[in-house]
Amino acid sequence: MKKQLQTLLYQSLEVLESDEVEVSIEKNDIKIEHTRDPSHGEFATNIAMLLAKKNKCNPRELAKKISINLPKTDFIEHTEIAGPGFINFFLSKNAYQSIVLEILEKGKKYGTSKAGKNKSTLVEFVSANPTGPLHIGHGRGAAYGAAICNLLKKTGYDVRSEYYVNDSGRQMNILTVSTWLRYMELFGEKINFPDNAYQGNYIKDIASELKEKYSDKFIFSNNKIFDNSSNQSSDEKLDTLIDLCMNELGEEKYGVIHKTCLNSILLIIKNDLCSFGVEFDNWYSENSLIENMELNKCISTLENKSWIYEKDGAKWFRSSKHGDVKDRVLVRENGQSTYFASDIAYHKSKFERQYKKIINIWGADHHGYTDRINASMEALGYPSKNLEILLVQFAALFRGKKKLQMSTRSGEFITLKELVTEVGKDAARFFYIMRKSEQHLDFDIELAKSESNDNPVYYIQYAHARICSVFRQMKEKNYSFIQIKKLSDLSVLDDTHEIKLLSSLAKYPDVIENAAISYEPHQLAYYLRELANDFHTYYNANQFLVDNDAIRNARLTLIDATGKVIKDGLLQLGVSSPEEM
RNA sequence: GCGCCUGUAGCUCAACUGGAUAGAGCACCGGCCUUCUAAGCCGGGGGUUAGAGGUUCGAGUCCUCUCAGGCGCGCCA
Numbered sequence: 001m002k003k004q005l006q007t008l009l010y011q012s013l014e015v016l017e018s019d020e021v022e023v024s025i026e027k028n029d030i031k032i033e034h035t036r037d038p039s040h041g042e043f044a045t046n047i048a049m050l051l052a053k054k055n056k057c058n059p060r061e062l063a064k065k066i067s068i069n070l071p072k073t074d075f076i077e078h079t080e081i082a083g084p085g086f087i088n089f090f091l092s093k094n095a096y097q098s099i100v101l102e103i104l105e106k107g108k109k110y111g112t113s114k115a116g117k118n119k120s121t122l123v124e125f126v127s128a129n130p131t132g133p134l135h136i137g138h139g140r141g142a143a144y145g146a147a148i149c150n151l152l153k154k155t156g157y158d159v160r161s162e163y164y165v166n167d168s169g170r171q172m173n174i175l176t177v178s179t180w181l182r183y184m185e186l187f188g189e190k191i192n193f194p195d196n197a198y199q200g201n202y203i204k205d206i207a208s209e210l211k212e213k214y215s216d217k218f219i220f221s222n223n224k225i226f227d228n229s230s231n232q233s234s235d236e237k238l239d240t241l242i243d244l245c246m247n248e249l250g251e252e253k254y255g256v257i258h259k260t261c262l263n264s265i266l267l268i269i270k271n272d273l274c275s276f277g278v279e280f281d282n283w284y285s286e287n288s289l290i291e292n293m294e295l296n297k298c299i300s301t302l303e304n305k306s307w308i309y310e311k312d313g314a315k316w317f318r319s320s321k322h323g324d325v326k327d328r329v330l331v332r333e334n335g336q337s338t339y340f341a342s343d344i345a346y347h348k349s350k351f352e353r354q355y356k357k358i359i360n361i362w363g364a365d366h367h368g369y370t371d372r373i374n375a376s377m378e379a380l381g382y383p384s385k386n387l388e389i390l391l392v393q394f395a396a397l398f399r400g401k402k403k404l405q406m407s408t409r410s411g412e413f414i415t416l417k418e419l420v421t422e423v424g425k426d427a428a429r430f431f432y433i434m435r436k437s438e439q440h441l442d443f444d445i446e447l448a449k450s451e452s453n454d455n456p457v458y459y460i461q462y463a464h465a466r467i468c469s470v471f472r473q474m475k476e477k478n479y480s481f482i483q484i485k486k487l488s489d490l491s492v493l494d495d496t497h498e499i500k501l502l503s504s505l506a507k508y509p510d511v512i513e514n515a516a517i518s519y520e521p522h523q524l525a526y527y528l529r530e531l532a533n534d535f536h537t538y539y540n541a542n543q544f545l546v547d548n549d550a551i552r553n554a555r556l557t558l559i560d561a562t563g564k565v566i567k568d569g570l571l572q573l574g575v576s577s578p579e580e581m
Numbered sequence: 582g583c584g585c586c587u588g589u590a591g592c593u594c595a596a597c598u599g600g601a602u603a604g605a606g607c608a609c610c611g612g613c614c615u616u617c618u619a620a621g622c623c624g625g626g627g628g629u630u631a632g633a634g635g636u637u638c639g640a641g642u643c644c645u646c647u648c649a650g651g652c653g654c655g656c657c658a
Contacts, residue, residue, distance in 0.1 A: 033597060036604085046600065049638070059638075084599045084638055129658065171658060217593070235605060235611080235657095268612065314656050325584080332656040339658045367585050368653045394588065394652070435594060440651060442593080454620085462620050473617045507597095511621070526595060528606080533622095540613085540622040 001506060002032050005043055006091065010071040013047075028166070034507060041080065041088035042503060046435075049085040057154045059085030096502040097490040103505060103561040104483065111512045111568060116157030123149050125361035126273070127164040129267045131175045132200055134272050135418040136443055137363065140395045142416070143432035143574065145361045146278045147521035148390075151573040153200075155516040157357065160281045164346060167262050168287040169339060173433055174198065176258045180218065180245055182207035183257075187219055194235050194241070199518075206264045209235050211259065218257060220248045249325075272417045277574045279365055284509045285452055289345045295337060298345040298380075299330060307379045317344075322375030340369075344376040351382040359519075364391045390519055395432075395441040414445060423448045423455075429574040430457035433521045456529055460566060463532035467563035468579040470544055474556070479545055484557040497538040501562060504534045508565050512572070521573060528569045 010027040025047070037046045048063035055062070060081055066088050067079040075095035080088045098356075103110045125145025128138045145161070166172070182204045185191050193199075210218065211311045246254050266283075273279065289295045299315070302308050309317050313333035317340075320327050325401060330341040350358045362369070369516040373464040410553065419428050422445070431448060434456070435441055448455075474481055484490055493502065507527065515523040525567040544555045 033600085033602085036596085038599075041599070044601085048599085053638080086601070131658095166658065312656080316656095321605050329656045334656080337658085338656070343658095364586065365652055367602085370585095374652065380618090391586080396651080439594080440587065444593095447593090454607070458620055459606090462618080466618060466621085470617050477617085500618095510597080518598075520598095523597075526605080536621055537623085539617080540619095543616070581618080 001042070001075075002097070002510065004073075005032050005045075006030050008070050008073065008076075009045065009066065011049060011071055012066050013051075015069045016065060021327040022052075030469060034510070035088065038500075043089040043091075044082075044086045045089075049479050050086060052085060053286075063087050064449045082415050092485060093491070093494050093499070096499050096506070097493055098487055099506045100493075100558055100561045101485070103312075103489060103558070103564060104272060105122060107564070108434060108488070110565065110566060111508045112154050112156065113509060113513050115513055116152060116155045118156060118158050119356045120354060121152060121159045121357040121359065122162055122353070122355040123152070123159060123359045123361065124164055126163045128164070128269070129166045129171055130173050130262055131198060131209075132271065133202060133268050134267065135413040136397055136416060136419055137395050138427065139276065139393050139416045139440060140432045140437075141361055141363065142273060142278045143429045144392055144437055144521065146408060146429075147433050147573050148359070148361070148516075148519055149523070150574075151512060151521060152518035154572060155513050160355075161279070162282045162284055165266065165283055165285050165287075166339070167285050168290060168342065170239075171240075171321050172258065172262065173260050174238060176254065177205075177238070177242050177245050178203050178207050179210065179261050180249075180257055183210050183218060186211050186273045187216065189221075193448070194234065194238055202265070202268065206261055209264060210260055214256070214259075218253055219313040225543060253473045272420075274414070275420055275425065276416060277429065284349075284470065286342050286346065289342050289349070290337075294349065295345045298348055299337070299341060302330075302376075304343075304378060305379065317372075317376065318379075320370040320373040322378045324375045324516060325370040328372050340372060343373065344380075347373060347377060347387070348380055348382070351377070351380075351386075355551040356386060360387070362389060362391055367391050388519075390437065392437045393440045394572045395443045397445065401519045419445070419448075426461070426575045427457050430455065430525060431575060434525055436520060436522055456525075457575055458581070460528050462571065462581055463535045463577070464563055464566045464570070464577045465579060465581040466539060467535070467559050467566075470556070470559060474545055477545060479552065480549070482552055482553050483555050483560065489550065490554050490557070492551050493558055495542065497534070497541050498555075498558065499559065500536045501531075501538050504531045505562060505565055508569070515543055524572060526568055528573075530560070531566060531569070535559070535566075561570045 006027055009030050030045065030047050032043050032045045035041055048066055049059045052059035054060045063085045065082045067081065070076075070079065075092055075098075077090045077092040079090070090498050106112075125146060125148075126138055127132070127143050128134055134142070137465065149161050151161050152571075154290070175198055178199075181191050181193055181197065185193075186207055193524070249257070286504075302317065303315075307321075308315050308330065309318065311315070314329045316327045317330050318327055322406055328340055329338055330336050330344075336567035347358075360373075370389045373389070374387065377384045423431070431443070450494075471481075493499075502525075508531075511527045512523055515521055538559075542555065544552065544559060546552050546555075570577050
């Protein structure tokens with residue numbers, strides 16, 4: 001409907017332009033917005049105020065000229081000039097009523113658009129290190145990313161989701177050694193388990209798994225391993241331990257433990273995401289970049305283009321040439337490449353896989369990292385404007401008023417799985433996307449648990465359940481229902497509550513598109529709350545199952561359409577729509 | 582110290598990305614069930630948008646400074 005108004009306004013402006021007014025504005029730049037106050041009509045535009053400035057004329061007079069030259073149409077009842085020069089559009093009742101037919105005709109396609117032009121899009125999110133189960137902080141990224149994918153799909157983008165698996169590097173080695181130590185414990189070895197190794201109980205589970213599968217295959221005793229007396233720092237001790245462990249076990253055995261750890265934890269992560277309702281199209285392994293030499297190729301490419309220099313025995317990338325505050329190391333003095341190096345190769349692959357729009361969803365603690373990634377893509381000749389890095393602020397965790405410290409290493413964290421078990425998938429998903437992603441989120445577990453019945457998600461689901469219930473009652477009471485197909489049969493829907501509900505239903509496509517292109521799924525959550533409110537109000541004010549066939553059919557058709565929009569909206573957010581509660 | 586994010590009702594947050602009288606939910610007060618689910622509806626109180634300047638027809642939104650909180654500034658990932 002906005003598009004139609006834009007066209008009408010543009011036609012009016014064309015008439016004026018041939019007259020005396022200078023109109024330097026594109027049709028799509030004419031801004032039309034839903035009014036906040038119903039007394040201002042349904043839509044409003046500030047076009048007259050913008051053009052009055054350029055033409056140095058009175059905005060209200062210009063507004064009047066524009067509205068007089070608007071082509072006649074049956075869906076606009078009348079226009080008004082208001083305030084400093086707004087043009088307000090009041091729609092005819094037919095315009096509102098026709099929404100119902102549109103919703104039912106389009107079915108699940110209501111709210112979809114082609115704005116994305118089928119552009120191939122990659123959304124990478126979560127990508128937590130496979131060193132432990134997902135915790136509550138990851139949940140926010142998961143819920144947000146999944147909603148972004150759904151919204152972009154509905155807006156006409158060709159979307160694929162991806163999880164980048166950091167299955168290489170020091171953290172994985174620490175995980176491997178932690179597991180091996182627990183394994184040794186199972187054979188009665190007394191271990192002084194290092195503080196900075198992974199403490200979680202899931203490590204012990206993997207150790208048991210190893211023992212079951214491989215029996216005593218990985219046992220060796222070398223007193224140096226359990227000698228804790230050196231005066232190295234704790235990090236150095238851990239690295240020494242890793243080296244010793246690798247040497248004693250040998251590449252093959254060490255590799256088996258490494259792989260077992262990785263697979264067990266990936267399985268945990270996948271299961272947790274599954275019960276959270278989040279699935280990925282692709283899991284991209286960091287290690288694969290190393291094995292198939294993509295990483296080396298990438299570094300050579302940069303070297304050939306003189307983006308790399310050597311200093312202090314390390315290879316540095318000139319990221320400062322492209323906006324970063326300093327240059328960054330790609331290959332360390334000891335010959336090992338950095339995480340950043342493989343990340344360049346990874347992002348290069350995203351461009352090579354022909355994605356036109358690349359979205360990364362990162363925790364806000366990575367914001368210092370965006371400059372160097374952008375710099376690396378520019379250096380490789382890829383436009384960094386095609387790479388959109390969205391930062392999600394941290395979820396600070398509270399139990400009542402007590403702030404909990406979260407650390408994967410120490411094993412002190414609430415897992416996503418625990419959260420889903422405690423508050424339910426629907427409430428958790430909704431809770432996470434309720435607030436803007438750049439807002440800090442205080443996630444109070446006590447509150448989420450104790451108030452789960454007050455959670456707004458139930459309010460919305462309840463509206464859907466009530467609609468289903470009405471149709472159940474209809475059958476029980478032997479009422480008939482014939483879905484209305486003709487606009488004239490909907491003319492009985494002219495009560496203020498009905499018009500309000502129709503008006504909200506009409507906004508749905510705009511809400512979806514706006515939420516998608518601005519990456520703000522919370523807009524949809526707020527919209528659904530309003531829509532549910534409109535329905536509940538209507539429900540309390542009017543009876544649907546009435547004896548008058550014409551009225552009953554019209555009202556049931558309206559609430560049928562309402563239920564479908566609520567269900568579709570919740571689906572985008574990963575929330576279910578129960579038929580009874 | 583430098584950079585990024587944030588500061589809106591007692592609490593948790595919105596405000597269609599510069600629009601009209603800043604809105605919801607909790608909490609508080611008062612009404613509504615012999616009628617399709619009261620997990621609901623209706624009404625009420627509650628604000629110097631952290632503070633001070635600036636930009637313009639118009640600022641919670643943009644610019645500058647100050648204050649407060651969070652995060653980041655590795656040859657970690």
